[in-house]
Amino acid sequence: MNMRPLGWILAAAIAGCGPAPAQKPASAPPSLQPKLEPPRQIVVIPTPEPVALAAPKSSAAAAEDPNRDLADRVKSALEHDSPVQAAAIDVTAAGGTVTLWGTAASDDERARATRVAARIAGVKWVDNRMAIASGS
Numbered sequence: 001m002n003m004r005p006l007g008w009i010l011a012a013a014i015a016g017c018g019p020a021p022a023q024k025p026a027s028a029p030p031s032l033q034p035k036l037e038p039p040r041q042i043v044v045i046p047t048p049e050p051v052a053l054a055a056p057k058s059s060a061a062a063a064e065d066p067n068r069d070l071a072d073r074v075k076s077a078l079e080h081d082s083p084v085q086a087a088a089i090d091v092t093a094a095g096g097t098v099t100l101w102g103t104a105a106s107d108d109e110r111a112r113a114t115r116v117a118a119r120i121a122g123v124k125w126v127d128n129r130m131a132i133a134s135g136s
Contacts, residue, residue: 066122067093074098074117081116084109089130091117096124103133 070093078086089102098117104110110130117126 067095070096070098070120070122074120074123077116077120078113081112084113084116089113093123096122097127098123098125099127100130102130104130105132105134107132 071091074093075086075089075091078084078089078091085105088104089100092099092101098120100113100117104113110128110132113130114126114128117123117128
């Protein structure tokens with residue numbers, strides 16, 4: 001009996017038991033491959049600040065406007081000073097300068113209004129434009 005053919009068969013069988021040769025993965029045809037898009041650029045566009053509509057003057061609005069707040073504090077001080085007729089006095093303020101408008105019954109009342117206004121914190125100058133009107 002010839003052992004040669006059997007040796008070849010055994011050799012071939014043993015060789016087949018070893019590790020499989022590395023195979024390349026099959027790639028899909030170009031038409032089936034997913035299309036990659038370039039990365040998207042994110043752009044942030046700032047939105048404008050909301051515009052506040054003009055609201056009627058109130059105590060909250062006066063607190064936001066330092067000139068209005070100063071004028072209100074001076075007017076309140078004039079109203080609490082009994083010798084001064086505050087109802088006849090209008091008060092405006094700009095940058096620490098307070099202007100008194102209206103009428104006073106005497107020079108003393110006019111001067112007193114100036115002193116009362118000058119005592120208020122934040123008042124740098126009092127411009128008294130009040131007129132003397134007898135019978136006020």
